Amino acid sequence: MSAPQPGTWNADPAHFARPTRRDLIRVGWLGGLGLSLGGFLKMEAAARAAEPANKVEAKAKSVIHIYLQGGFAHMDSFDPKPDAPAEYRGILDTVATKLPGVRFSEHMAKTAAVADKLTVVRSMTHTEVDHSRGEHSMFTGYRPSPALTYPSMGSVTAQQLGVRNDMPPYIVVPTAGSQYLNSGYLSNQYGPFALGTDPGRPGFAVRDLALPRGVDDARFAARKEWKELVDDHFAKTEKDDQLAAMDSFYQRAYGMLNSPTVRDAFSLKNETEETKKLYGMAGLTGPLAFRNGGAARFLIARRLVEAGARFVTVTFGSWDTHAFHYNGIQTQMPVLDVALAGLVTDLDQRGLLDSTLIVVNSEFGRTPKVNAGGGRDHWPRVFSVVLAGGGIKRGQVYGSSDALAAEPTKNALGVEDYAHTLYHLLGIDAKKDLMSPGNRPQQIVMNGKVVKGLLA
Incomplete structure (x- = not known):
């Protein structure tokens, strides 16, 4: 029989622990008062859940999570391999960044200019090649379980930190881009508030x-x-x-x-033209001027956290490019580039970057080798995520992939450690127990640790 996979429900020994002889003696005594073994274990679980968690100092007051839906190509964005064979490196040139010796894809030139404010993780890794399983892993810190759907980080943040300034604590823009951005086994009241429409559309109103x-x-x-x-x-x-x-x-x-x-x-009416230009919503010419509607999602995310929202998830683009990969990304990545760089710059200029954690991720990366249809397929073994602000170290590349962008070679970052670190920055103890159906205690994240190398 194979060992349970780390991070799953079956891997927690507490779920299979037998009562000790002392527990049975206590239940025997309490049985005289009408308390059954099941009632005793339920009471014990509730008591553990009520125990105060370790106090963690919050560095991030809010999170802006940029979800690149479908699987974002790391080798064509934040981890290019210009010396790899042509069928691996692809057709894009690279550009220098603010970090010595670090290069991004030509489509990420604006973001390259603010790389000194970012941590680029080039060694994110898990084993799930299916979209939904990859989403569950990246959004919850748990690999999928047939027994339980775990809550998203946004929902846990809402449950642990609550409402601030009458703002919904967890908001998705424009809607939840994945079923695993929801509340899982937690109450529906901790699910996300959705805008319901794209803020880039004319006449936008929530x-x-x-x-x-x-x-x-x-x-x-x-x-x-x-x-x-x-x-x-x-x-x-x-x-x-x-x-x-x-x-x-x-x-x-x-x-x-x-x-x-x-x-x-929830309105963009009071934003200046200068700010809109910073995000790429105005002042552009050529094809980009007709494809920049999604940039408004980044700007409204800044407004929402500025007003008191704790966790805002922005779903941007469609990156599942199994065929005609370069045609697909050239219509989206330049818009992402301008909007992301604008968000980082805007938060920094307003003095909000140090208290706002930016997280840019996808469910996985894409295959190092271009396939016969000119596309790249699913690849979870190594890919990139970008972090900024909210207690994250500025101006570094964390971890590395091999010469083909196929495997991590240094500081591999798994989903458990990744989630532990994000919760730590929010002041949430990821080892704390939450209660799932049946009054079963579940750690917010199991088997992970805070990655000190990511912290400022």
Whole structure:
């Protein structure tokens, strides 16, 4: 029988630990008071979950997570291999960065100019070649389990840190780009708030952030009072997560509707033309001027964390290029380049970069060798992620891949250590237990550690 894979539910010995003789004696004594063995174990699990976690000092007040959906090509962006054979290195030239001896793809020239503010990890690795399994690994810190869907980092952050300034703690822009960006086994109330539409579209407005036509403040207050009477009745007669979640959603919605600051955070109307140019939303000519709508997602993410959101996930692009790879990325990567560099620069100029953690990732990379259809396929064995701000060291490349961008050769970074480090920067102890269905305690992340080499 093979050993359990690290990071899965089956790998935690606590799930299979037998009660000790002392436990059974205690249960035998407590049985006289009507407490069963199952009740005793449930009580013990709840007590462990309630134990205070190790206090961690937060470096990051907020996270902006840029998800590059589909599998982002590391060798054509942050880890080019100009000396590799042509079928591996591809057709792109490289550009110098602000870091001596470090080069990026020609499509990432703007980001190369702010590389002194970044940590580029060239040694991210896991073993999942399927999109959904790779997403689960990268977004939760756990390899997939048939027994349980784990919560995303955004949902754990919402559950652990809560609401700030009436802003939803976890927001996805424009929608959740993966089913594993949701709350998993946690209550639905810790799921993401979705904008529902792309902020780059003309006339952009977030649904449900304004009162309906014909409903003034007085009428809205009256409706709220009637709803509270109904809610009070159901709360006294029903105990259900869906009811609790809905109550949480309504309370959050009331706070948002009553706050001009919150409503303003979801609008780009007050941004200057100069700022829009920084993100690539204005001032461009040629093909880029017609493909830059997605850049608005980066700008609104900055507005959301500035207003108090704790975790914002921006899904950008479609990078699953099994064929015609270079045609696919040339229409997207230059937009990403300008918007990402603009976000880093804007946060730094506003004094927000040191307290805002930027995370750029994908579910995996792409194959080192170009296939017969001119594409690159799925490749989780090594790929790149980019980190900046929020306690991350500025101006370094962490880890390395081999000459073909096929395997990690130095400081391989697994999903458990990666997740532990991000939680550490948020002031969350990743070894803390959360409660899953059946009152089973689950560590936020199991078997990982904080990677000191990534920290400032």
